[in-house]
Amino acid sequence: MEVALMxxxxxxxxxxxxxxxxxxxxxxxxxxxxxxxxxCGTTNPEDLxxxxxxxxxxxxxxxxDVEGPIYxxxxxxxxxxxxxxxxxxxxxxxxxxxxxxxxxxxxFQPHGLTLREGTGGRHTLYVVGHGPREAIEVxxxxxxxxxxxxxxxxxxxxxxxxxxxNSITTLPDGVLGATNFDRDGGELWEWHRARGWSEVPGxxxxxxxxxxxxxxxxxxxxxxxxxxxxxxxxxxxTPVQIDAAPVGFNVDNVRWGLDGQIVVAGxxxxxxxxxxxxxxxARVATVDPDTxxxxxxxxxxxxxxxxxxxxAIEIGDEIWVxxxxxxxxxxxxxx
Numbered sequence: 178m179e180v181a182l183m184x185x186x187x188x189x190x191x192x193x194x195x196x197x198x199x200x201x202x203x204x205x206x207x208x209x210x211x212x213x214x215x216x217c218g219t220t221n222p223e224d225l226x227x228x229x230x231x232x233x234x235x236x237x238x239x240x241x242d243v244e245g246p247i248y249x250x251x252x253x254x255x256x257x258x259x260x261x262x263x264x265x266x267x268x269x270x271x272x273x274x275x276x277x278x279x280x281x282x283x284x285f286q287p288h289g290l291t292l293r294e295g296t297g298g299r300h301t302l303y304v305v306g307h308g309p310r311e312a313i314e315v316x317x318x319x320x321x322x323x324x325x326x327x328x329x330x331x332x333x334x335x336x337x338x339x340x341x342x343n344s345i346t347t348l349p350d351g352v353l354g355a356t357n358f359d360r361d362g363g364e365l366w367e368w369h370r371a372r373g374w375s376e377v378p379g380x381x382x383x384x385x386x387x388x389x390x391x392x393x394x395x396x397x398x399x400x401x402x403x404x405x406x407x408x409x410x411x412x413x414x415t416p417v418q419i420d421a422a423p424v425g426f427n428v429d430n431v432r433w434g435l436d437g438q439i440v441v442a443g444x445x446x447x448x449x450x451x452x453x454x455x456x457x458x459a460r461v462a463t464v465d466p467d468t469x470x471x472x473x474x475x476x477x478x479x480x481x482x483x484x485x486x487x488x489a490i491e492i493g494d495e496i497w498v499x500x501x502x503x504x505x506x507x508x509x510x511x512x
Contacts, residue, residue, distance in 0.1 A: 207506055210480050216507035218257035219248050222499035224344075224430055225490045225507065226290040227252075228300070231320050234492070235302065236499060236507065237287035243308035245286045249325045250507065252492055258324060261287075261316070266328035274370060275315060275331025283329075284308060289344040289388075289430070291353075292318070302327065303353065305342050311335040313345060313353065313368075336366050336374035344388040344400070344430060348412075352394075356385040360403055365410070379417030380410055387430035387488075389439065391466070398439050398466060400428035407431065407441050407464045407471075422469035426460040430488035438463040440474075442489035442498060459486025459498050459508065475510050483508050 207217035222236040232252045239245035247261040258264070261283070268281035285306035293301040298321040306314040312335055317328040333353070335342045343358035353368040354377070365380035365388070377397070387400030390412070399408040405427055411418040428443040441462045448454040458479025463472050475496060477486065484503040489496050491512060498508040 206482055208482075210482070212511065213477065214509040215482065216250055216255045216257060216497070216509065217505075219250070219499075219506055221245070221501040221504055222248065222507055223288060223487050223501050224290045225250075225432075225488050225497060225499045226292055226302075227490055227492065228292065228318070228320055228325070229294060231298075231325075233320060233325050234490070234497070235290055235292075235318075235325075237290055237304060239286045239288075239501065241286065243286055244284055247287050247304065247327065255509075260325055261327045261329075264324075264326070266317075266326055268329040269317075271315075271330045275333065277334060277373075278312070278332040279310070279334075281329050282306075282309065282314070282332075285310075285312075285314065287314075289342070291345045291347050293347045293351075297321070301330075303345055303347070305345055305355075306332070307341070311339075311342060313342065313355070333368055336376075339366070342366075343386055346388045346390040346397070348390055349394040354388060354390055354397060356388045356399065358384060358386055358402070360384045365397060365399070377410075377412070379419060382408065386428060387432075387441075389431050389433055396466070398431055398464075400431045400441065400443070402427045402429065402443070405443075407439060407469070409466070409469065420469060422464050422471050424460075424462045424464070424471055425473075426457065426462075429486070432488065432490050434463055435491045437466070439466055440489050440491060440496070442486055444486050446485070458484060459489075459500065461486075461489040461496060461498065461510075474512075477508065477510070482506060 221239045224237045234250040236248040246259045250257045285308035288305035300318045302316040302318040312332040315331045339357040340359040346354045357363045363385045365377035384403030386402040397410040401408045406421040406423045426443045434440045445457045459477040461475035486500045488499045496510045
């Protein structure tokens with residue numbers, strides 16, 4: 178029985194590798210492409226989140242629709258190591274907060290990431306998970322040791338009727354915000370510990386993708402994938418205020434930059450209708466959150482090692498870009 182199970186798992190992994198376009202030789206290359214350098218050792222790092230005041234970046238990887246690792250990437254030497262499910266601590270279900278969660282899992286495709294900062298090197302990491310259940314998986318993140326460690330503590334099952342929770346952001350008072358990515362008509366949701374999920378008024382739009390929020394919780398900044406724009410949406414105001422900054426590409430994830438700008442990442446994989454356009458594997462722009470002025474930063478055509486950009490973060494004097502669909506590392510560009 179154990180042998181049969183091992184054979185099945187091997188066959189499944191080979192099928193996943195074939196489906197996601199993983200080329201073993203290419204995956205081992207990781208050589209610079211002109212001025213573009215790479216962080217090696219990750220598979221499809223879809224989202225990136227820098228842990229404040231540490232030399233670490235968390236990356237969500239994927240090997241199939243239902244599986245993938247979570248990595249810790251060392252900014253100092255550009256090395257990567259898996260911290261979930263491999264090397265994770267034993268689960269400790271917090272039933273006081275996450276009583277509606279069915280229980281622990283170590284098999285899901287990690288997607289969007291966000292962090293609620295704690296003290297003394299201990300934080301809470303939230304990870305959108307796809308697979309046997311659609312949920313936000315919650316972890317204790319401990320950075321006090323040599324390497325960061327993760328311990329699963331609960332989950333927040335996605336609201337009924339949503340197509341695919343994509344990105345998440347922490348809000349004041351323990352609240353979470355989330356995007357429901359649906360090109361036909363998605364929206365934002367909020368999760369409150371006491372009352373669960375509620376739809377954000379005025380947030381309906383086609384293809385809401387990435388998400389960050391202002392420190393005071395009064396504004397959402399949304400990656401408008403279908404609208405090719407960064408969308409600014411007020412929170413808790415009547416009437417709702419909504420503005421958009423067109424960026425010229427399909428916006429995937431968004432992150433706060435080092436100087437208070439919003440770093441917007443995405444791609445152009447097809448032209449709309451008969452309108453000519455220039456395709457691009459990875460595009461990055463920065464947007465001023467107040468004026469919505471846009472500055473283009475990166476336009477990368479890709480290679481066999483990096484196929485589709487999804488997220489960008491600013492690390493020192495570099496811009497790091499994660500990707501999927503056969504992306505085997507994190508691309509590094511000069512700022």
